Amino acid sequence: MATVVSLDQIRAASDRARPYVLRTPLIPIEGAQLKLECLQPTGSFKVRGFFAAALALPPDRLRRGLITVSAGNAAQACAYVAKRLGVSCRVFMYDTAPATKSEGVKRLGGKVIGMPRDELLEWMTTEKWRDEPETFIHGFADRELMAGHGGIGLELLEDVPDLERVVVPVGGGGLVSGVASALKGLRPGIEVIGVQSDGYPLWNRVFESGGPVSIKPQTIADGTTAPFDARMFDLIKECVDRWLTVPEPRLRAAIPELASAAKVVAEGAGALAYAGLDQLSPGPRTVAVVSGGNIDTALLADLLS
Amino acid sequence: MATVVSLDQIRAASDRARPYVLRTPLIPIEGAQLKLECLQPTGSFKVRGFFAAALALPPDRLRRGLITVSAGNAAQACAYVAKRLGVSCRVFMYDTAPATKSEGVKRLGGKVIGMPRDELLEWMTTEKWRDEPETFIHGFADRELMAGHGGIGLELLEDVPDLERVVVPVGGGGLVSGVASALKGLRPGIEVIGVQSDGYPLWNRVFESGGPVSIKPQTIADGTTAPFDARMFDLIKECVDRWLTVPEPRLRAAIPELASAAKVVAEGAGALAYAGLDQLSPGPRTVAVVSGGNIDTALLADLLS
Numbered sequence: 001m002a003t004v005v006s007l008d009q010i011r012a013a014s015d016r017a018r019p020y021v022l023r024t025p026l027i028p029i030e031g032a033q034l035k036l037e038c039l040q041p042t043g044s045f046k047v048r049g050f051f052a053a054a055l056a057l058p059p060d061r062l063r064r065g066l067i068t069v070s071a072g073n074a075a076q077a078c079a080y081v082a083k084r085l086g087v088s089c090r091v092f093m094y095d096t097a098p099a100t101k102s103e104g105v106k107r108l109g110g111k112v113i114g115m116p117r118d119e120l121l122e123w124m125t126t127e128k129w130r131d132e133p134e135t136f137i138h139g140f141a142d143r144e145l146m147a148g149h150g151g152i153g154l155e156l157l158e159d160v161p162d163l164e165r166v167v168v169p170v171g172g173g174g175l176v177s178g179v180a181s182a183l184k185g186l187r188p189g190i191e192v193i194g195v196q197s198d199g200y201p202l203w204n205r206v207f208e209s210g211g212p213v214s215i216k217p218q219t220i221a222d223g224t225t226a227p228f229d230a231r232m233f234d235l236i237k238e239c240v241d242r243w244l245t246v247p248e249p250r251l252r253a254a255i256p257e258l259a260s261a262a263k264v265v266a267e268g269a270g271a272l273a274y275a276g277l278d279q280l281s282p283g284p285r286t287v288a289v290v291s292g293g294n295i296d297t298a299l300l301a302d303l304l305s
Numbered sequence: 306m307a308t309v310v311s312l313d314q315i316r317a318a319s320d321r322a323r324p325y326v327l328r329t330p331l332i333p334i335e336g337a338q339l340k341l342e343c344l345q346p347t348g349s350f351k352v353r354g355f356f357a358a359a360l361a362l363p364p365d366r367l368r369r370g371l372i373t374v375s376a377g378n379a380a381q382a383c384a385y386v387a388k389r390l391g392v393s394c395r396v397f398m399y400d401t402a403p404a405t406k407s408e409g410v411k412r413l414g415g416k417v418i419g420m421p422r423d424e425l426l427e428w429m430t431t432e433k434w435r436d437e438p439e440t441f442i443h444g445f446a447d448r449e450l451m452a453g454h455g456g457i458g459l460e461l462l463e464d465v466p467d468l469e470r471v472v473v474p475v476g477g478g479g480l481v482s483g484v485a486s487a488l489k490g491l492r493p494g495i496e497v498i499g500v501q502s503d504g505y506p507l508w509n510r511v512f513e514s515g516g517p518v519s520i521k522p523q524t525i526a527d528g529t530t531a532p533f534d535a536r537m538f539d540l541i542k543e544c545v546d547r548w549l550t551v552p553e554p555r556l557r558a559a560i561p562e563l564a565s566a567a568k569v570v571a572e573g574a575g576a577l578a579y580a581g582l583d584q585l586s587p588g589p590r591t592v593a594v595v596s597g598g599n600i601d602t603a604l605l606a607d608l609l610s
Contacts, residue, residue, distance in 0.1 A: 025330045027344050038568040039332050039341075100565065256602060260405070263343040263570040263598030293568030297561060301609035304602050 004181035004238060005147045013052035013144055014151030020051045020084060021151075026159055029261055032167075032277055032286040033160065035152065038270050042104065044223070044292030045149060045175055046077030046139070052148025053137045054081050062087055067134035069093070069124055071171070072101030073223055073292050074139030079110030090134060092120055098222060098296045121227050140172025141231050149175050153182025156287055163190055164284035169272035169291050170194040170203055170240065171224035173232040179289070180239035191284075194240035195276040197221045197268070199248045202228060203236060207243070219248055220255075220299065223269030223292055244276040251275045255303045258290070267295040309543060310452045310486035318357035318449055319456030325356045325389060326456075331464055334566055337472075337582055337591040338465065340457065341567075343575050347409065349528070349597030350454060350480055351382030351444070357453025358442045359386050367392055372439035374398070374429055376476070377406030378528055378597050379444030384415030395439060397425055403527060403601045426532050445477025446536050454480050458487025461592055468495055469589035474577035474596050475499040475508055475545065476529030478537040484594070485544035496589070499545035500581040502526045502573070504553045507533060508541060512548070524553055525560075525604065528574030528597055549581040556580045560608045563595070572600040 022040050026033040037045035054062060065088035068078040075091035082089035091105055095114035105112050115123065123129075129136040137145060156163055156179075166183060168176045180192040196203060199219030206213045206228060217225035246254075251268060254275035258266045266274070273288035280286065327345050331338040342350035359367060370393035373383040380396035387394035396410055400419035410417050420428065428434075434441040442450060461468055461484075471488060473481045485497040501508060504524030511518045511533060522530035551559075556573060559580035563571045571579070578593035585591065 022330060022332060025327060025341075025344060027327060028346070036330075036344075039330060041333065043568050259570045259605065260602060263348050265564045265568040265570060297565060297609050300564065301606050304606035304609065 004184055004235070005143060005150055005178065007182070007185040009143070009147040010150035010154065010178070010182050010185070013056070013147035014154055016055040017048050017051035017148050017151060021048050023155060026287065027262055031282050032288050034262055034274060035156065035287050035289045036264055037152065037289060037291050038264055038266055038293030042073070042076040042080045043294045044073040044077065045152065046073045047080060048151050049142070049145030049148035049174060049178065050074070050077040050081040050137060053142050053144040054085055056144040057135060061135045065089060065134040067091070067129060067132050067136050068139050069120060069129070070139045071222055071225055072097045073294060075110065075112070076101060076104040076108065076294070078137065079105045079108035082110065083108050088134065092123065094120060098294065100294050100296050104294065140174030140226060141229060146174050146178040146181065149178025150182040152289065153179040157183070157186055160285060160287060162285050163187070163287060165191045165193060165280070165286040167193045167195060167273040167276055167286065167288040169221070169224055169269050169289065170196055170236070171269060172226035172229060173236045175291060177235050177239050184239070191241045192239060193242045193244055193276070195244045195246060195272045196224060197248055197251055197272060198245050200225050201245050204243050204245055206233070207237065219268060220251060221268035221272055223267060224272065244279050246272055246275045252303055255295070255300065259304065264290060265293040265295060265300065266290050267292050309489055309540070310448060310455055310483060312487070312490040314448070314452040315455035315459065315483070315487050315490070318361070318452035319459055321360040322353050322356035322453050322456060326353050328460060331592065332567055336587050337593050339567055339579060340461065340592050340594045341569055342457065343569055343571055343595050343598030347378070347381040347385045348599045349378040349382065350457065351378045352385060353456050354447070354450030354453035354479060354483065355379070355382040355386040355442060358447050358449040359390055361449040362440060366440045370394060370439040372396070372434060372437050372441050373444050374425060374434070375444045376527055376530055377402045378599060380415065380417070381406060381409040381413065381599070383442065384410045384413035387415065388413050393439065397428065399425055403599065405599050405601050409599065445479030445531060446534060451479050451483040451486065454483025455487040457594065458484040462488070462491055465590060465592060467590050468492070468592060470496045470498065470585070470591040472498045472500060472578040472581055472591065472593040474526070474529055474574050474594065475501055475541070476574060477531035477534065478541045480594070480596060482540050482544050496546045497544060498547045498549060498581070500549045500551060500577045501529060502553055502556055502577060503550050505530050506550050509548050509550055511538070512542065524573060525557060526573035526577055528572060529577065549584050551577055551580045557608055560600070560605065564609065569595060570598040570600065570605065571595050572597050
């Protein structure tokens with residue numbers, strides 16, 4: 001059974017990533033604070049984990065270059081990390097990924113291989129990446145990567161000593177596992193709340209049914225549309241104390257609200273935790289993680305209109 | 306003759322404001338870093354100065370409440386500061402101020418008095434605020450307020466030890482005077498570059514002609530459309546080492562660029578320094594100040610489309 005990532009591993013991973021990532025600010029809004037991971041290089045928290053994982057590789061494996069598979073943000077983070085560390089990068093992406101994400105990979109010198117969703121899931125399930133010359137880093141299930149994301153939890157405890165509640169969007173589960181592992185290791189009383197859209201409530205359904213679930217995504221939170229992965233079941237179950245489901249119309253409204261009230265650009269997944277705040281009783285000291293900001297300009301314009 | 310604000314005054318002002326304002330992050334972009342003052346409470350740097358100025362008042366003057374006159378951001382900052390300090394607030398604004406700014410004041414419990422631009426300038430010139438019961442804080446020419454803005458300069462020197470160039474939007478001149486005073490006091494070799502739009506190039510014209518100038522604003526940088534103020538002439542002349550004028554179409558393009566590349570919402574004035582970067586030779590370690598993010602949602606949607 002998977003257990004939470006150890007504090008020692010999180011501290012070491014965060015130390016490796018620290019010179020390359022932003023210590024993101026917290027900004028107050030009505031009733032909560034927002035942790036602005038959308039301000040990270042490449043516009044999402046994923047750089048924390050990819051730096052931590054890449055810098056944990058033996059030098060000869062790092063030199064072979066990096067390869068990953070991604071809904072978009074892991075792809076950009078992997079390309080950025082590879083560029084900063086001077087190695088090559090290829091990423092397999094859904095051919096439906098937003099242009100802002102695939103273009104971002106190419107601008108960073110990464111090579112994009114687009115595939116239909118079903119074909120890509122098959123490629124993953126059969127571990128075809130073993131046939132590739134580069135070193136594969138999994139976009140959410142890699143332990144060193146999750147440890148790197150755990151740096152968010154360490155920063156939260158430094159910045160908000162009386163923290164009581166953390167709200168985190170859940171896709172593959174790498175972010176929530178990293179953050180929750182850090183919090184549960186240091187302050188187990190803090191409630192970790194996982195959020196998904198009702199357009200892709202994968203983990204809610206998984207824990208209701210007790211086993212694998214497959215859903216067709218119908219959400220602007222494309223960053224949370226990873227398929228069920230059995231390796232994450234126990235870990236996510238242990239990490240998430242409570243689940244929220246955000247109706248898709250509420251999520252669409254949350255993006256212009258964040259632009260107006262907080263002056264930040266959030267993508268669908270990035271706005272999920274904020275969008276869920278109105279389902280919580282007021283009172284406890286709460287942080288919502290704004291995980292990313294890679295939204296297509298046309299969609300952002302549409303949501304603002 | 307006006308001289309730069311002293312370091313002692315800047316340090317004291319920043320200390321007073323610190324518990325209430327954000328230590329804003331720097332984020333890297335191609336060739337420069339952005340200082341994100343748009344993330345401050347009320348969405349602009351102005352809270353730094355208003356807290357510094359209000360907290361410098363004798364208690365009996367503070368208790369009378371605050372009054373200011375503003376193109377918008379100073380109004381919101383004044384209302385926010387008054388609310389946090391438990392006193393009343395009224396603001397005189399152009400009746401053309403963006404709704405996002407006047408609504409912001411009202412949400413904070415401030416009272417808005419809208420006036421046509423000419424009437425409001427007359428009200429200012431004749432110092433009509435002396436007839437009002439509240440204590441007046443000038444939105445850019447107050448020395449304690451400028452000292453508060455100087456906190457940005459102190460933070461820049463802490464965060465970027467090899468800083469060589471700072472690019473700042475210029476409206477009334479309070480921001481650039483505060484920032485430049487801090488830099489010139491500590492590291493006089495750093496170049497301070499002032500930026501205006503070609504839709505309101507007031508200070509360029511002033512220094513070309515050597516005296517007062519009046520221009521009708523035709524810019525989305527509404528935050529920089531303060532009229533000529535003779536008190537600021539010597540100070541701005543001493544503070545700004547070089548001027549840039551940004552063509553209005555370039556400024557309009559800069560706002561979606563900032564949303565896409567940096568995940569931040571900037572208003573016209575807030576995007577000016579970033580928009581001017583392409584006029585500078587690459588090389589020197591450069592910071593551009595993103596001064597504010599209070600842009601009307603409809604305009605933002607239009608610029609993104």
